[in-house]
Amino acid sequence: MTQHVVSTKTLIKSTIAATIIAAVVFVCFILPAEYNIDPTHIGHELGLTALAHLDDESIPVAKDTAITEQGQQVIEVMVPAGTGIEYKFQMNQYDKMTYEWLTDGEPLYFDLHGEPEGDTTGYFESYAIATLSEMKGSFTSPFTGSHGWYWKNTNNKPVSIQLIVSGQYTAIGLK
Incomplete structure (x- = not known):
């Protein structure tokens, strides 16, 4: 052997x-x-x-009472020439939002994304990225945190956006 x-x-x-x-x-x-x-x-x-x-x-968990079902809300946002802005909403995991936004005719680069609550690494998850003058849809928040749009205006004049939203959220506003 x-x-x-x-x-x-x-x-x-x-x-x-x-x-x-x-x-x-x-x-x-x-x-x-x-x-x-x-x-x-x-x-x-x-x-x-x-x-x-x-x-x-x-496991049954009580939802945060600060985030409740919202009726339709119309928000006017102005994106200055040559800059970008963010408009955000606080949402719990699995909350739903329907949205529609349209510009005054000029297309804008945008990134619809979310950032997990409490994250300090800078992580964010994008749901849609494109250059458009309008968009309509809905999404379900995959995690608790802030969710919303970054719009970038590469034009030489300000662009006005009308954002129409409804669902389960608390508006944070411009960031």
Whole structure:
């Protein structure tokens, strides 16, 4: 009988490789699925962050009373020439908003996005990015935090926006 002896060098390499693989699996798959922490954004792309919310749905939690169903609200926003502005709303996770916005004819670059409450890393999630003069739609907040639009006016004159919203939110306003 011959015995196969593994060298210390091979054992160390195998241990290091296993540790690296375990760290990658933990960061890319376990953190997003269990804790909704997704630094690589791979968990979101694979739909794993939704798994972190499954346990939350079985526990009844009182909604923040500051955010209630709003009737239709019309907001006038002026975007100065050559600058950008943000208009935000505070929303709880799974709150819904319908919206329509239109300019006085000039197209604007925009980014409809949200920022998680309490996040200090600067993370934000974009829902729609384009250059348009109007848009209509609805969305459901994937997390509690501020959600809204960044509009950038590259024109040489101010552009007026009429924003019409309804749903579950508290208006924060210009940021």
